[in-house]
Amino acid sequence: MAKNQEGLTVKKEENFSEWYSQVIDKAEITDLRYNIKGFVVIRPWGAMTIENMYKLYEEALQKKGHKPCFFPTVIPEENFKKESSHVKGFTPEVFWLSKIKGEGKLALRPTSETAFYQMYSLWIRSHRDLPLKIYQRANVFRYETKATRPLIRSREFYWIEAHNCFETKEQAEKQVQEDIQTTEEIMHQKFGIPFLPMKRPEWDKFAGAVYTVGSDVLMPNGRMIQQPSTHLLGQHFSKAFDVKFKDENGKEKFVWQTCYGPAISRILASVISMHGDDQGLIIPFCISPFQVIIIPIFNKDNKEKIINESKKIQEKLNSLGIKSEIDSSEKRPGEKYYEWELKGVPFRIEIGNREIQEKKITLFTRDTRKKEPLLIKDLSKIKKYGEEFDERLKSKANKFMKNKIINCKTKQEVRKIIKEGKIARVNFCSIAKDGEKCAEYLEKDVNSEVRGTLANKKEKTSGKCIVCGKPAKEVVYIARTY
Amino acid sequence: MAKNQEGLTVKKEENFSEWYSQVIDKAEITDLRYNIKGFVVIRPWGAMTIENMYKLYEEALQKKGHKPCFFPTVIPEENFKKESSHVKGFTPEVFWLSKIKGEGKLALRPTSETAFYQMYSLWIRSHRDLPLKIYQRANVFRYETKATRPLIRSREFYWIEAHNCFETKEQAEKQVQEDIQTTEEIMHQKFGIPFLPMKRPEWDKFAGAVYTVGSDVLMPNGRMIQQPSTHLLGQHFSKAFDVKFKDENGKEKFVWQTCYGPAISRILASVISMHGDDQGLIIPFCISPFQVIIIPIFNKDNKEKIINESKKIQEKLNSLGIKSEIDSSEKRPGEKYYEWELKGVPFRIEIGNREIQEKKITLFTRDTRKKEPLLIKDLSKIKKYGEEFDERLKSKANKFMKNKIINCKTKQEVRKIIKEGKIARVNFCSIAKDGEKCAEYLEKDVNSEVRGTLANKKEKTSGKCIVCGKPAKEVVYIARTY
Numbered sequence: 001m002a003k004n005q006e007g008l009t010v011k012k013e014e015n016f017s018e019w020y021s022q023v024i025d026k027a028e029i030t031d032l033r034y035n036i037k038g039f040v041v042i043r044p045w046g047a048m049t050i051e052n053m054y055k056l057y058e059e060a061l062q063k064k065g066h067k068p069c070f071f072p073t074v075i076p077e078e079n080f081k082k083e084s085s086h087v088k089g090f091t092p093e094v095f096w097l098s099k100i101k102g103e104g105k106l107a108l109r110p111t112s113e114t115a116f117y118q119m120y121s122l123w124i125r126s127h128r129d130l131p132l133k134i135y136q137r138a139n140v141f142r143y144e145t146k147a148t149r150p151l152i153r154s155r156e157f158y159w160i161e162a163h164n165c166f167e168t169k170e171q172a173e174k175q176v177q178e179d180i181q182t183t184e185e186i187m188h189q190k191f192g193i194p195f196l197p198m199k200r201p202e203w204d205k206f207a208g209a210v211y212t213v214g215s216d217v218l219m220p221n222g223r224m225i226q227q228p229s230t231h232l233l234g235q236h237f238s239k240a241f242d243v244k245f246k247d248e249n250g251k252e253k254f255v256w257q258t259c260y261g262p263a264i265s266r267i268l269a270s271v272i273s274m275h276g277d278d279q280g281l282i283i284p285f286c287i288s289p290f291q292v293i294i295i296p297i298f299n300k301d302n303k304e305k306i307i308n309e310s311k312k313i314q315e316k317l318n319s320l321g322i323k324s325e326i327d328s329s330e331k332r333p334g335e336k337y338y339e340w341e342l343k344g345v346p347f348r349i350e351i352g353n354r355e356i357q358e359k360k361i362t363l364f365t366r367d368t369r370k371k372e373p374l375l376i377k378d379l380s381k382i383k384k385y386g387e388e389f390d391e392r393l394k395s396k397a398n399k400f401m402k403n404k405i406i407n408c409k410t411k412q413e414v415r416k417i418i419k420e421g422k423i424a425r426v427n428f429c430s431i432a433k434d435g436e437k438c439a440e441y442l443e444k445d446v447n448s449e450v451r452g453t454l455a456n457k458k459e460k461t462s463g464k465c466i467v468c469g470k471p472a473k474e475v476v477y478i479a480r481t482y
Numbered sequence: 483m484a485k486n487q488e489g490l491t492v493k494k495e496e497n498f499s500e501w502y503s504q505v506i507d508k509a510e511i512t513d514l515r516y517n518i519k520g521f522v523v524i525r526p527w528g529a530m531t532i533e534n535m536y537k538l539y540e541e542a543l544q545k546k547g548h549k550p551c552f553f554p555t556v557i558p559e560e561n562f563k564k565e566s567s568h569v570k571g572f573t574p575e576v577f578w579l580s581k582i583k584g585e586g587k588l589a590l591r592p593t594s595e596t597a598f599y600q601m602y603s604l605w606i607r608s609h610r611d612l613p614l615k616i617y618q619r620a621n622v623f624r625y626e627t628k629a630t631r632p633l634i635r636s637r638e639f640y641w642i643e644a645h646n647c648f649e650t651k652e653q654a655e656k657q658v659q660e661d662i663q664t665t666e667e668i669m670h671q672k673f674g675i676p677f678l679p680m681k682r683p684e685w686d687k688f689a690g691a692v693y694t695v696g697s698d699v700l701m702p703n704g705r706m707i708q709q710p711s712t713h714l715l716g717q718h719f720s721k722a723f724d725v726k727f728k729d730e731n732g733k734e735k736f737v738w739q740t741c742y743g744p745a746i747s748r749i750l751a752s753v754i755s756m757h758g759d760d761q762g763l764i765i766p767f768c769i770s771p772f773q774v775i776i777i778p779i780f781n782k783d784n785k786e787k788i789i790n791e792s793k794k795i796q797e798k799l800n801s802l803g804i805k806s807e808i809d810s811s812e813k814r815p816g817e818k819y820y821e822w823e824l825k826g827v828p829f830r831i832e833i834g835n836r837e838i839q840e841k842k843i844t845l846f847t848r849d850t851r852k853k854e855p856l857l858i859k860d861l862s863k864i865k866k867y868g869e870e871f872d873e874r875l876k877s878k879a880n881k882f883m884k885n886k887i888i889n890c891k892t893k894q895e896v897r898k899i900i901k902e903g904k905i906a907r908v909n910f911c912s913i914a915k916d917g918e919k920c921a922e923y924l925e926k927d928v929n930s931e932v933r934g935t936l937a938n939k940k941e942k943t944s945g946k947c948i949v950c951g952k953p954a955k956e957v958v959y960i961a962r963t964y
Contacts, residue, residue: 033604034597035558036585041601044549044616051550067526068533072638073555073590073621076517097590098578100625103518108555108579108590115516119523122515128811134526139555139621143582156554329610 007342011278016221020273021150027281027343029272030150038148038155045343046268048289050158053191053264053271054137056286057160060186064178066133066162071115073139077105079114082240086113089207093142095155108141113208113233113259116163117241124255126246127167131175132255135162137264151269152225152482159263165243165255172232172256176213179230179260180456183215187227187262190286192394193217193270194401195227196423196477198452201431201439210234213455216479217270218401222421224451224479227270228262274397275367281344282367284393285386292317292324292382293340297333297352309356313349316379322386324349341366346389347382367392405477411446411466414478418448423479427472429465435474438467442478451477489824493760498703502755503632509763509825511754512632520630520637527825528750530771532640535673535746535753536619538768539642542668546660548615548644553597555621559587561596564722568595571689575624577637590623595690595715595741598645599723606737608728609649613657614737617644619746633751634707634964641745647725647737654714654738658695661712661742662938665697669709669744672768674876675699675752676883677709678905678959680934683913683921692716695937698961699752700883704903706933706961709752710744756879757849763826764849766875767868774799774806774864775822779815779834791838795831798861804868806831823848828871829864849874887959893928893948896960900930905961909954911947917956920949924960933959 008026012019024030029046042050058068074097080087095108109115116134124132137160148154162179166172180197187193195215205212209231216224238244238254246252275282285291294313298306310326317324327336333350340348348364350371355361363374363382367389374381404422408414414424429435431453439450453459459475466472490508494501506512511528524532540550556579562569577590591597598616606614619642630636644661648654662679669675677697687694691713698706719725720736728734757764767773776795780788792808799806809818815832822830830846832853837843845856845864849871856863886904890896896906911917913935921932935941941957948954 031601031604033601034554035561035600036554036556036588039554039556041554042552044551047550047552047618050552068529069526070524070529070532070621070640072516072518072521072523073623074518074521074638079517095582096580098580100577106518118517119513119515122513136529139552141555156556158552 007338008278008280012220012276016219016273019276023276023280023342024150024272029268029281032150036155038144040150040154042158042265045289049271049283049287050264050268052287052289053267054160056190057186057262057264058135058137060182061135061160061162064133064182065131066135066164069134069136071109071112071119071136071138073109074106075109075112075115076103077107079118080107082114083208083237085236086208093144095141095143109138110140110142111261112136112138112140112161113163113237114241117237117243117257120163120165120255121241121243124165124243124245127248130165130167130245130255131171132165133162134164135160135260149482151265151272154265157263158265159261162260164258164260165238166258167245167247167253167256169234169256172234172258175258176230176232177456179228179258180213180215182260183228183230183262187215187267188394190284190390191267191271192284192390192397193227193267193274194394194398196451197455198477199431199455200452201435201450201476202433203436203439204449204452206231208233208236210236214452216451216477217274218404218423218479219270219273219482220400222404222480223482224423225266225270225482227267228260230260231258233257233259274400275393276344277367279369280342282393283344283346285346285389288323288344288346290323290325290345291386292322292347292349293336293345294324294326294349294351295333295336295340296326296328297350302353306351306353306356310351313351313361313376313379316376317382320380320383322382337364346386365389409463409466411442414442414448414466415446418446418478418480421480423477424448425475425477426466427461427463428474428476429468429470430473431476435465438465441467446478448478448480451479451481453477489820490760490762494702494758498701498755501758501760505758505762505824506632506754511750511763514632518637520626522632522636524640524747527771531753531765531769532746532750534769534771535749536642538672539668539744539746540617540619542664543617543642543644546615546664547613548617548646551616551618553591553594553601553618553620555591556588557591557594557597558585559589561600562589564596565690565719567718568690575626577623577625591620592622592624593743594618594620594622594643595645595719596723599719599725599739602645602647602737603723603725606647606725606727609730612647612649612727612737613653614647615644616646617642617742631964633747633754636747639745640747641743644742646740646742647720648740649727649729649735649738651716651738654716654740657740658712658714659938661710661740662695662697664742665710665712665744669697669749670876672766672872673749673753674766674872674879675709675749675756676876676880678933679937680959681913681937682934683917683932683958684915685918685921686931686934688713690715690718692718696934698933698959699756700886700905700961701752701755701964702882704886704962705964706905706931707748707752707964709749710742712742713740715739715741756882757875758826759849761851762824764875765826765828767828767871770805770826770828772805772807772827773868774804774829774831775818775827776806776808776831776833777815777818777822778808778810779832784835788834788838792833795833795843795858795861798858799864802862802865804864819846828868847871890948893924896924896930896948897928900928900960900962903962905959906930907957907959908948909943909945910956910958911950911952912955913958917947920947923949928960930960930962933961933963935959
């Protein structure tokens with residue numbers, strides 16, 4: 001479509017930021033030339049990938065008892081005001097509509113707690129209505145004042161938000177753990193993106209939450225990015241929005257709430273960044289728009305015959321549940337190889353005269369860049385190869401992250417590790433309010449953030465806080481962030 | 483979830499409008515209590531149905547070579563101003579954002595021609611980039627001043643918009659016919675909603691189009707509602723947005739454009755209205771969130787055993803690709819029957835002790851309300867029954883519409899037919915500009931609208947216009963509308 005095929009002019013290791021800008025443009029994931037700051041166009045190659053990501057994510061949520069819904073994009077200001085920390089946290093980021101006759105001030109949703117929960121107060125009456133687990137796939141809007149970056153921090157982005165209600169705090173906390181598990185199943189096991197589930201320090205939690213768990217992913221530039229977060233909202237919102245139920249003894253109680261927000265477009269940014277190489281994208285087999293690109297190698301005389309054979313191969317792949325496309329354009333095969341490698345398709349099938357005679361194809365694998373012959377009768381092996389493909393991407397990413405987490409005993413060590421684009425694991429006084437001063441010190445002095453403690457495993461410590469020297473209650477992870 | 487299970491208190495034939503309001507509420511399709519006028523909440527039962535409708539529609543579009551994308555929700559005012567009839571047509575319906583630093587006036591998209599086409603001017607260079615066929619699934623916003631009605635006319639709704647570019651007018655006109663065919667394949671053949679593809683009179687076309695074809699569906703109250711419309715945009719927008727290509731001889735030309743907009747939430751309104759009965763919804767098998775509801779009939783002693791058997795049946799249905807759910811709540815079976823009939827699930831499986839002993843189940847079919855035994859080994863028959871189910875809904879809807887189209891020779895006849903909630907088929911002078919006066923006469927005198935001429939078939943006439951008596955160039959269809 002566009003003429004961006006001049007290829008990447010920079011290596012990922014040498015200049016990640018420029019590599020990222022080039023790859024999302026040249027592989028036609030996004031187009032940044034839309035004429036409003038911070039709003040980007042997601043092109044078909046990006047949109048098809050995002051749709052596949054949504055599909056896997058929604059299937060996982062539905063399996064765990066969530067049901068979809070669609071709420072209005074617009075939320076009255078009065079709703080925001082009901083929960084006091086929420087209004088403080090989000091108001092600066094809100095896009096407002098111009099005044100409309102008969103309505104108060106209306107916001108474009110930055111997130112939808114204050115849209116959902118007034119309805120929950122109408123829908124929930126009895127313990128029989130609980131648990132209530134509902135999500136929506138939605139676009140949300142935040143008036144970012146920081147520099148925007150395509151897919152990473154845009155003023156409009158694409159996410160899922162799940163809003164759940166329970167009878168007890170225990171059930172709600174179990175949901176937070178289930179959400180971490182969902183992130184693990186989908187973002188890590190499927191998309192190949194490892195993360196640290198970080199219980200955030202008190203001063204860094206979601207506006208309105210009791211506590212927040214953010215899934216931190218390390219990007220190749222050594223900065224951590226927050227991926228899906230899940231929040232124990234406790235009864236803050238249920239009290240503000242009057243969401244009550246009658247328990248088995250007929251006693252009225254406020255529900256316990258959680259919410260979970262995987263930002264699909266942002267996760268795509270991590271998928272692109274983690275797996276890509278100097279030739280371009282590498283998209284996991286399980287979410288690639290096509291899993292196989294078929295390149296017929298023909299001349300004038302045998303074009304029809306070879307395209308026909310390609311179609312037969314595509315039919316076989318279809319019947320095996322493998323998504324493919326034939327590139328029968330007039331470009332030279334080399335150009336086509338180049339373009340589809342840039343776009344990150346996991347496998348390429350080359351088929352020419354020789355292949356047809358020998359009843360085989362040539363199979364190119366995007367990540368290993370190996371070519372090998374494959375008998376046409378063995379095409380079904382590509383399914384297994386696809387699983388191995390995703391397994392390789394995941395292992396590589398796991399290794400990348402694991403090697404970057406470094407135990408540090410002093411501020412000097414932290415400073416060094418952060419400079420190297422790694423994550424410092426340290427003893428720290430506290431992630432409650434009383435630890436904030438030490439965190440502020442690190443932010444200024446070491447230019448890094450206390451991301452929190454592991455949320456799915458208690459790490460014991462008997463050491464001292466690396467900043468203030470007081471007995472450390474926590475093991476925290478420190479990194480530079482987006 | 484909610485306690486709306488008191489059932490419908492009105493018959494569809496007696497008071498359609500009240501029936502519709504009750505059924506969308508009590509079957510938990512929508513909730514109208516959201517606190518902004520014209521914005522409704524789509525509840526899980528509605529959202530799951532809409533998702534299934536999107537799936538079928540998007541598959542059909544992709545099969546015909548369309549690719550998905552996501553464009554920003556927000557459009558700068560300057561874009562609207564580029565095509566003069568478009569700005570006139572849409573500006574009164576636009577929601578605007580409050581002023582943002584560094585940006586001009588920004589609109590919430592009422593439709594996205596003016597967002598897409600500036601990018602098309604960047605993406606299209608050569609005839610090799612054509613045809614370009616791109617769509618998005620999106621929520622759009624219209625500041626309706628008429629009374630809003632849930633799903634039918636809301637201020638936010640859910641649709642697909644496809645925007646296509648071609649080298650020639652002929653190719654573009656062929657696309658308009660392909661779009662009509664897609665409406666036929668999906669809305670009629672799958673969802674069971676027959677329609678008249680109406681080439682709209684000159685005075686009733688889309689703002690910016692050369693001509694418009696609207697798919698008119700007759701609702702049970704005798705009013706026609708516009709469902710998917712497709713527009714030949716010609717070169718109006720390509721000239722305004724400078725969307726050019728070099729042809730094979732290197733000559734620069736403006737592209738020819740079309741757009742197509744099936745509003746999924748509005749089509750759901752027709753599905754609900756057309757197929758439902760006095761017991762509630764009847765959802766086509768192909769889009770029902772569950773195709774089968776399994777009701778285990780148990781007492782304290784055999785509950786576990788019967789629920790286990792139900793699970794085995796569900797597994798079998800799963801393996802057959804039939805979506806089902808088990809209602810194992812503590813309600814009485816009668817209550818459950820009632821609730822799932824209200825929600826329109828095509829089939830109900832009742833399974834109790836007797837059924838298990840006899841290795842069969844009892845199968846209830848929603849539209850015919852017949853119960854019959856089915857051997858468990860024959861469960862796969864439900865697939866065929868499902869197809870027959872959809873076929874019955876479609877045939878009934880076809881018959882409903884066919885019987886309502888009445889040839890009329892005089893204004894008096896038209897008046898009578900319109901009063902009876904039918905469609906008048908008449909000779910008419912012209913649907914070009916010179917016919918507008920006769921149409922205005924009908925609108926005032928007969929309280930009905932000239933909807934247009936058949937767009938996929940030329941109907942010949944040698945008669946005279948029923949209003950002015952001049953020679954009729956066209957056969958038009960006249961009806962009351964939403």
